[in-house]
Amino acid sequence: MSSKVISFRLSDAEIEALQALQSSDDESLNQTAARLLRGIIGTPTALSTTSTPVDIQVLIRREVESALFTAAGIANSERMNELVRANTAYLADDINSLERKVDERLGELSA
Template sequence: MSSKVISFRFSDAEIQALEALQTEEDSGSLNQTAARLLRGILGISKEVSTGVDINKLVEEKIAAAVGSLQAKLELVEERLGKLRA
């Protein structure tokens, strides 16, 4: 079976996402992580192991965003209150 090297660029955000999906089996290599994930998507491997609870990660990101939004809204309300006074 022959093989070919595939190369492409990732943004900083994409690299961070890829790093979050690394497992011990990837030996710290982003190339191995990407290859493992792509093989899983292509159905070449039976299971895509991320080592990360994606639902928990998404929940944490949403909670952080909501908290940030709430803090900003409180600041706006405070400033509006001062303008009204």
């Protein structure tokens, strides 16, 4: 079976998200990206049963709050709090939709 090297750049935020999805401390970012991509396209690799599931909603909420509340000292702004709540709800809906699709795909693969 032949193979090709795929290469692309990720932003700092994307790297942090990828690091959060590493299944262990000794898994490289390249291995993590390959594992996730293979899972999405339907050629899953064996996952360790000891890996900790990542709650994407918690990760995104933490990163967004950190970025917003440290930038320009606007932690007490009611308008900013409204924006955080609105965007958190928006992201939660999209994340829930993605999680359903992933669960459906995993169900198809295991059948």
